[in-house]
Amino acid sequence: MAQVRLDQVRKVYPNGFVGVEGATFDVADGELLVLVGPSGCGKSTLLRMIAGLEDISSGTLRIGDRIVNDVAPKDRDIAMVFQSYALYPHMSVAENLGFGLKLRGKSKTEIAQRVDEAARVLELGKLLDRKPAALSGGQRQRVALGRALVRHPQVFLLDEPLSNLDAKLRAGMRVEIARLHRQVGATMVYVTHDQVEAMTLGQRIVVLKDGHVQQIDTPMALYERPANLFVATFLGSPAMNVLQGRLVRADGLALDLGEGHRVPLGDGRAVPEAWLQRDIAIGVRPESVQPAGGGAGAFDGTIEMIEALGNETLVNLRIGPQALVSRMAPRELPPPGEPLPLEIVPGRWHAFDAGTGERLTA
Known part of the structure; x- marks a missing residue:
């Protein structure tokens, strides 16, 4: 396996559109790093530049000790798993797994050994004689992963590999990919727009917006200390509540929303x-907006909708013109249209500049 290092990597298309601007970060040897962001943010472009499928306009890309800016994709020693399975329909699972090795001139013995190894890791042993048409979506995606695994590459690149699966299969495949990473200790770069995938799979996450890196950190560090409002509202479901107002002292700190509304x-x-x-x-x-316990920090929100999800309840409220969501344990609640006394859990709020969106630190 190998480290991947990007230094001020930039992608400018012929029409002048900047797809990626000054991306600088390392992927450690054996790390699973996730690139996440909305559509058009540059995450797939970055992955394709690492793969050699997109030219780098400026900056330096290293895989291991080599600068690979001008190295052909086949010579970079990487393996890529795409959003589509791209399996050969006329070949069995075993033949699909070994086809790339056959093209590289590997011996039949080595191909058989590597296919058996990948089948064992991905639990495909009973499926080796089947054709892709006889497989479920999750099984096909495991074959696509296995086809990359048999290569023994320095780096695995995964471009939204679960987006074609339904919710249940996605959850199962997240576990499969995490287990695969633990077993083989591979260096992986994983692209997704799904923040749940990013939070559950990534050892570190690179958050992108409009071609710019917004923040790089561990999942919980991003959740607990977002660098700006974009990161704060992109990661987390439901998204972080954002209330706009003026900070005042009134028996402690409070946010004055105007029109007589104030949030202690x-x-x-x-x-x-x-x-x-x-x-x-x-x-x-x-989860930091909870029913009030009768203290001085209470304020009223008007209930708009209650989402009873069994293990938890999401309550959508309004405070004057601004919206708020509370995640709480199941309980009896007033009906929509009625007020609900609430309070902010002490210390569990974040301050951002209203103009730039950047995090404010004391």
Whole structure:
């Protein structure tokens, strides 16, 4: 396996559109790194540049100790798994797994050994004689993974490999990919627009928007300390609540939303004076908005909709003109249209500049 290093990698298309701007990060040897962001953010373009399927306009790309900017894809020692399975329909699973090795002139003995190894790791042993038409979607995706695995490449590149599967199969395949990574210790770069996949699979996550890297960190660090409002609202389901107003001191800190609406922030956290009496955005995760316990930090939200999900309840509310979602344990609640006393869990809010969206730190 090998480290992948990008240094100020940039992609500009002939029409002048900048697909990726100044991407700089490392993928450690044996790491599973996830590139995540909305459609058009540049994540697949980055993956295709690592694979050699897109030219790099400027910057440096290294795989291991080699600069590979001008190295052909077949000579980069990478294996790619695409969104579509792209299996040969007339070949058996075993033949699909070994076909790439056959093209590279490997001996029949070595091909058989590697196919048996991949089949064991991916639990495909009973399916080796079947054709793709006789497989489920999850089984076909495992064959596509196995076809990459038999190559023993330095780096695995996975481009939204689960997007064609239904929700149940996606959950199962996430477990399969995580198990595969643990077993083989492979360096993997995984592209997805699904933040659940990113949070559950990635050892680290690169969050992209409009071709720019927004933040790189572990899943929980991104969740707990987002660098800006885009990261804060992109990761997490439901998304982080964002309330716009002016920070004031009123028996502790509170956010004045205007029109007589005020949200106490639940603690006496020391904040810079420059934060007060200015437009600010306060971010609060839904699980940090809870029914009030009768203390001084309570405020009323008007219930708009209740989503009873069994193990939890999501309550959609409004405070004046602004929306809020609370995630709470199942309980009896007033009907829509009625007020619900709420409070912010002390210390569980984030401050952002209302103009730039950047995180404010004391």
